[in-house]
Amino acid sequence: xxxxxxxxxxxxxxxxxxxxxxxxxxxxxxxxxxxxxxxxxxxxxxxxxxxxxxxxxxxxxxxxxxxxxxxxxxxxxxxxxxxxxxxxxxxxxxxxxxxxxxxxxxxxxxxxxxxxxxxxxxxxxxxxxxxxxxxxxxxxxxxxxxxxxxxxxxxxxxxxxxxxxxxxxxxxxxxxxxxxxxxxxxxxxxxxxxxxxxxxxxxxxxxxxxxxxxxxxxxxxxxxxxxxxxxxxxxxxxxxxxxxxxxxxxxxxxxxxxxxxxxxxxxxxxxxxxxxxxxxxxxxxxxxxxxxxxxxxxxxxxxxxxxxxxxxxxxxxxxx
Amino acid sequence: xxxxxxxxxxxxxxxxxxxxxxxxxxxxxxxxxxxxxxxxxxxxxxxxxxxxxxxxxxxxxxxxxxxxxxxxxxxxxxxxxxxxxxxxxxxxxxxxxxxxxxxxxxxxxxxxxxxxxxxxxxxxxxxxxxxxxxxxxxxxxxxxxxxxxxxxxxxxxxxxxxxxxxxxxxxxxxxxxxxxxxxxxxxxxxxxxxxxxxxxxxxxxxxxxxxxxxxxxxxxxxxxxxxxxxxxxxxxxxxxxxxxxxxxxxxxxxxxxxxxxxxxxxxxxxxxxxxxxxxxxxxxxxxxxxxxxxxxxxxxxxxxxxxxxxxxxxxxxxxxxxxxxxxxxxxxxxxxxxxxxxxxxxxxxxxxxxxxxxx
Numbered sequence: 001x002x003x004x005x006x007x008x009x010x011x012x013x014x015x016x017x018x019x020x021x022x023x024x025x026x027x028x029x030x031x032x033x034x035x036x037x038x039x040x041x042x043x044x045x046x047x048x049x050x051x052x053x054x055x056x057x058x059x060x061x062x063x064x065x066x067x068x069x070x071x072x073x074x075x076x077x078x079x080x081x082x083x084x085x086x087x088x089x090x091x092x093x094x095x096x097x098x099x100x101x102x103x104x105x106x107x108x109x110x111x112x113x114x115x116x117x118x119x120x121x122x123x124x125x126x127x128x129x130x131x132x133x134x135x136x137x138x139x140x141x142x143x144x145x146x147x148x149x150x151x152x153x154x155x156x157x158x159x160x161x162x163x164x165x166x167x168x169x170x171x172x173x174x175x176x177x178x179x180x181x182x183x184x185x186x187x188x189x190x191x192x193x194x195x196x197x198x199x200x201x202x203x204x205x206x207x208x209x210x211x212x213x214x215x216x217x218x219x220x221x222x223x224x225x226x227x228x229x230x231x232x233x234x235x236x237x238x239x240x241x242x243x244x245x246x247x248x249x250x251x252x253x254x255x256x257x258x259x260x261x262x263x264x265x266x267x268x269x270x271x272x273x274x275x276x277x278x279x280x281x282x283x284x285x286x287x288x289x290x291x292x293x294x295x296x297x298x299x300x301x302x303x304x305x306x307x308x309x310x311x312x313x314x315x316x317x318x319x320x
Numbered sequence: 321x322x323x324x325x326x327x328x329x330x331x332x333x334x335x336x337x338x339x340x341x342x343x344x345x346x347x348x349x350x351x352x353x354x355x356x357x358x359x360x361x362x363x364x365x366x367x368x369x370x371x372x373x374x375x376x377x378x379x380x381x382x383x384x385x386x387x388x389x390x391x392x393x394x395x396x397x398x399x400x401x402x403x404x405x406x407x408x409x410x411x412x413x414x415x416x417x418x419x420x421x422x423x424x425x426x427x428x429x430x431x432x433x434x435x436x437x438x439x440x441x442x443x444x445x446x447x448x449x450x451x452x453x454x455x456x457x458x459x460x461x462x463x464x465x466x467x468x469x470x471x472x473x474x475x476x477x478x479x480x481x482x483x484x485x486x487x488x489x490x491x492x493x494x495x496x497x498x499x500x501x502x503x504x505x506x507x508x509x510x511x512x513x514x515x516x517x518x519x520x521x522x523x524x525x526x527x528x529x530x531x532x533x534x535x536x537x538x539x540x541x542x543x544x545x546x547x548x549x550x551x552x553x554x555x556x557x558x559x560x561x562x563x564x565x566x567x568x569x570x571x572x573x574x575x576x577x578x579x580x581x582x583x584x585x586x587x588x589x590x591x592x593x594x595x596x597x598x599x600x601x602x603x604x605x606x607x608x609x610x611x612x613x614x615x616x617x618x619x620x621x622x623x624x625x626x627x628x629x630x631x632x633x634x635x636x637x638x639x640x641x642x643x644x645x646x647x648x649x650x651x652x653x654x655x656x657x658x659x660x661x662x663x664x665x666x667x668x669x670x671x672x673x674x675x676x677x678x679x
Contacts, residue, residue: 188592216596267526
């Protein structure tokens, strides 16, 4: 059984302008210990997808369809009460800039202990011991155990947030741009840490990022999202080396490849679609440089180009 | 100082042993107990020069002093020592005429287009403001025509649809284009671009970078490009300087960030870059974080984190030395690492006039 299966997920936001179809028919799955990267431009629905999995949507948002199966149980159908038990214990999340989410007037270790005490029946002493073990795990010196957040550097605070996310031994951790606000070196350290934890505990990960190179080095699968839909999905090596969706191809050209030729990056003309009134047919068609008649009228289905590698383009096979 | 004209100096910007130190405000108790004042050495002896039409990237982690260096060159922060010259004249001189010229010819683009534009001003006002205050008289028609021209150059076409909008009606990428149009309207010779694309999506980022390169090609604009992103520095610059704790550790052609670097710190930075390779090679990441610039370690400031540290490193601070053509590194053992890195000619070109690093 898969650890996580997201099937035809639809998440809509009710706004004054109308219904925003932020996530529209997204499917992917994760095995135990596997990592998937969700990439795409701002507004493509990657964060909303992850928040839907955790059922942490803001109040305007609702899951309008689809299933989220965690260990075979439908997560989307659970009550808030039941969910609270699963959150943190089965799935947890590390946000972008999470280091700023720490309570400034409470010791960091105390904040982690609180998360533990809330979810597990522990004594104060046991909780403290667990916190020390977690500090050790995320490589924070135990001398910092009685320190307040302002005494931590940004990287250390992000480590503390990871420690908190790991506190109850989740099977799935979601990283929403977990390293975006950090320096190159600290970013590499945090990603290496997440990789180590994944290998040691068989934890699965959903990594949301706008940086394709991070996905390349840290994930097994990648889902490239565009306008609330998955444009292309598959094993990282296959998708990045043999992209079959015009959007993925263009996106790759927007990133410099320091190991390759020094070619100027190219932008994708036009703007991401308005998700209240998305264009008919393929959502990428107004910006696509290989567009044909059919693209404007019929929405492309996922087409398999090689085992495990699918792209939502009428002409995916031609491009592979 | 009217005699300072374009073409007088080979370098548009010359930075010599620039220092910017900040005093930390002391608590009342510290004052009472007569404790020593603490200073943050944000920039601590930086020397480089920028040729006309050149793009030089300053790369480093936060706290390395790259932004402060850029600001000091524009005289936006007072320097504590050394000199920054623009067109051969000190940027901190008080000549009114010269300063007026300087403010026209040197511009800055900031990182955050959500904060750098006045939310109460319309785009037309933001972009034309430099023209309105530059001291020359421009009539309304000319103002408008040049604003339209600048907006269209920055890729906001047709400009008329943007003129009377407010910043909140624009996306992040469009706002950064407005900031660029405003920086560009006076046709500056020199621009300090402080992380101009770090908040933008890949596609928009590509557009802005292309725009900057186009400006260099058409107007011979020189750039100091401040970034923490090594791959961007590699992509658009002629030369790259890597900073650590207020000093330049290594400076050379853009190739140094693609792997031909010799300084152990540069090497560590390059190794930390994520790559699209499926199975990344094992890499040795630096432990810990950049120490505080208040208490600098003795000798080489990188020595506490350096995996190649030797006794000499903790005693003597290494100076920037020439290790190849246009390639300088501040490491006692640079030549040794050079032969290992296979970067090329290990024989230092000492004594030769080297345009890349004015001494």
